[in-house]
Amino acid sequence: MTRHRITSFGDTTLPEEQQRSLRRAIRVQIVGLIYLLSCVVVVALVMGSSQAMKVAWIEDLLSLIPPIAFLVAARFARREHSREHPYGFHRAVGSGHLAAAVALFAMGVFLVIDSASGLVRAEHPPIGTLQLFGHTVWAGWPMIAAMVYTGIGPVVLGRMKMPLAETLHDKVLYADADMNKADWMTALGAVLGILGIGIGWWWADGVAALAISASVLHDGITQIRNATRGLMDGRARRFDDSAPHPVIARVEQLVGRADWVEDVGVRIRDQGHLFHTEVFVVPRERVARLEQLERMREEIVALDWKLHDVVVAPVAVVPENLRAPQRE
Structure with missing residues (x-):
């Protein structure tokens, strides 16, 4: 091996x-x-x-x-x-x-x-x-x-x-x-x-x-x-399936604190050990610079080793079902 x-x-x-x-x-x-x-x-x-x-x-x-x-x-x-x-x-x-x-x-x-x-x-x-x-x-x-x-x-x-x-x-x-x-x-x-x-x-x-x-x-x-x-790509949950994984809220809070972000939606699915992570952001000025998106992606990856294939996408409107905060 x-x-x-x-x-x-x-x-x-x-x-x-x-x-x-x-x-x-x-x-x-x-x-x-x-x-x-x-x-x-x-x-x-x-x-x-x-x-x-x-x-x-x-x-x-x-x-x-x-x-x-x-x-x-x-x-x-x-x-x-x-x-x-x-x-x-x-x-x-x-x-x-x-x-x-x-x-x-x-x-x-x-x-x-x-x-x-x-x-x-x-x-x-x-x-x-x-x-x-x-x-x-x-x-x-x-x-x-x-x-x-x-x-x-x-x-x-x-x-x-x-x-x-x-x-x-x-x-x-x-x-x-x-x-x-x-x-x-x-x-x-x-x-x-x-x-x-x-x-x-x-x-x-x-x-x-x-x-x-x-x-x-x-x-x-x-x-x-x-x-x-x-x-079936349900929302990522804890290892024992007892509750949604807390890393979802952590990603939402991290992105939401950025001064250039007006709204955010997070979609995380469990692929096994790792989480496929998609983050949709509405920029305040309706324009997001590549450096901002890349810096945000790096900060998200640093949050938890399980966050994998992280994508940060600028959008005009966050889908209603992804609006933060997500709760049971």
């Missing part, structure tokens, strides 16, 4: 903090993938006929999709723009986000139907015994141990990824971290289902599986909504 590719997104050189965060995020994702693969193997070895364990195993498989999507998207986003791709490859992040979201949604629908049908049919999943180091033990104990192993790691990984997602403004990484942080609920639900079977509550396993499935479906719906908004 060349130095250029690890220190930039396309032709935008990253600040030192973002460079460190990108390298760290890649390392964390690779380590996380190795760990998640081990979880898939461990759960497959002990899941038996438990519906909750089956659903937990499938969710572990699904957990592989976001980190893979992040690594692929990060690699594409570092490519420079070309004549064929004049805007660069930053949309790879949004594409990866949508692919992971659709996979989550589809599997969530399947798991909810599968879990609910098991409850309707009143299936009684048996948990027998097995020989472990020369001793006969209830098979539920290895299942619970496996759930503890698969439940602790994602919480730690999620807490490591969340600040990196904010620093890099990476929504695929955020979606992955959010799923990781919630994985302890999957493990806890599976443990409760196993213990329920152990004390004779046949329905506990199915209820736990349905709860886990509903969580997967909810994650899928949420992430599809967020990914689609970005790909």
